[in-house]
Amino acid sequence: MLVDLHVHTAVSSPCSQIDPTLLIEVASDMGLDAVCVTEHEEMEGAEMTRRLGAEAGFPVFRGVEVYTELGDMLVFGLYRASFPLRTPFAELLSEVRGAGGAIIPCHPCRGSLGFHHTLGEEQADFLLASVDAIETRNGGSSPESNSAAESYAEKYGLPGVGGSDAHFLMQVGRCLTVFERDIEGEAQLVDEIKAGRCRAAYASEVASLRMPELWR
Ligand SMILES: [Zn+2]
Ligand SMILES: [Zn+2]
Numbered sequence: 001m002l003v004d005l006h007v008h009t010a011v012s013s014p015c016s017q018i019d020p021t022l023l024i025e026v027a028s029d030m031g032l033d034a035v036c037v038t039e040h041e042e043m044e045g046a047e048m049t050r051r052l053g054a055e056a057g058f059p060v061f062r063g064v065e066v067y068t069e070l071g072d073m074l075v076f077g078l079y080r081a082s083f084p085l086r087t088p089f090a091e092l093l094s095e096v097r098g099a100g101g102a103i104i105p106c107h108p109c110r111g112s113l114g115f116h117h118t119l120g121e122e123q124a125d126f127l128l129a130s131v132d133a134i135e136t137r138n139g140g141s142s143p144e145s146n147s148a149a150e151s152y153a154e155k156y157g158l159p160g161v162g163g164s165d166a167h168f169l170m171q172v173g174r175c176l177t178v179f180e181r182d183i184e185g186e187a188q189l190v191d192e193i194k195a196g197r198c199r200a201a202y203a204s205e206v207a208s209l210r211m212p213e214l215w216r
Contacts, residue, residue, distance in 0.1 A: 001033045001179040002206060003189075004172060006065070006074060006106060006135065006163020009037055011045030016167040020049040023172060024058045030173050031209045034059035034183065036163070038074055041066060041083045061186050066092055070119060070127050071108060074135065074163070077101025077190040093130055102190045103131050104161060107138040109148035128156045133193050137162030137175035137200035146175075150200075159193060162200030174203050 008016035009023060020037070027035045035053075037046035037060060046062035053060030063076045068089040075092070078101040083092070096103045105127065108115060115124035136150040137160070153160040162175040180197040183189050192198055203209050 001182050002031065002176055002209070003034045003036065003061075003179060003183070004032055004164050004166070004176045005036045005063070005161050006038050006138065006175075007035050007166045007172060008039055008065075009045040009049055011048050012039035012042040013045060013167070015040075018166060018169055018172070020045065020052050022169055023049060024053050024056050024060065026169050026172050028056075028058045030211065032173050032176065034061060035172070036061045036063045036076070036189075038063040038065045038163070040064075041085060043079065043081055059183070061183075061189050065106060068092055070105070070123060072106050073131075074104040074106045074161075075101060076104075076193070077186060089127070089130075100187075100190065102133065102193045104133045104135055104193070105131055106135040106163070107141045107145065107149075107165065108134060108152065109145040110138070110141045111145070114148050115152060128152065128158070131158065133159040133161050133196075133198075135163060135200070136160030137177075137202060139164035139166060139171055139174040141165075159196035159198055160200040161193060161198060162202075173209060176201055176203065176206065176209075178206065 037049045039045040050060040070089040078099040112118045134153040161177045164174045166172045
């Protein structure tokens with residue numbers, strides 16, 4: 001099952017141009033099986049896109065991207081309308097654990113030499129011991145940053161996930177997560193990530209993806 005795990009829509013992310021209805025059309029057109037909407041600090045865009053997806057028969061899973069002092073985190077399985085900007089990581093972590101959700105540092109090595117360089121040894125070790133996976137394919141990060149993230153995932157035995165971090169329609173699906181199993185809902189999405197039954201990929205590495213109508 002092919003899932004773009006990291007998309008911003010214009011509903012709650014002012015930095016995004018993506019209309020949720022078109023997102024569903026493009027994602028389904030290109031052969032993705034589901035998308036996750038992960039706005040910054042807010043859930044409204046994810047809620048709305050999920051409703052539209054249900055009407056269109058296309059699965060949309062809700063997530064959120066939360067800015068913490070240890071970097072941006074993708075969170076699944078924790079439902080709150082909004083989060084304060086720069087939520088303390090420890091607070092977020094305990095909420096995620098309480099809800100049985102998943103927490104994943106996204107674009108961790110973008111513009112840096114990696115966790116230990118940016119955060120220092122102690123915080124980096126704490127972070128890597130606390131999270132469920134690492135985003136090792138992020139559409140907005142350089143191949144070098146993604147490779148650095150991948151090395152961390154391997155070294156720390158964490159699953160790697162991928163997402164486009166799309167803010168424009170043409171970016172949807174440029175990175176994605178390939179799940180071994182079909183995912184029926186958000187609870188299972190969390191389970192599959194935690195179990196590591198997934199891998200991160202670039203669109204070019206997935207032969208079944210089609211160029212969407214819109215791009216031709
Ligand atoms: Zn981010
Ligand atoms: Zn993002």
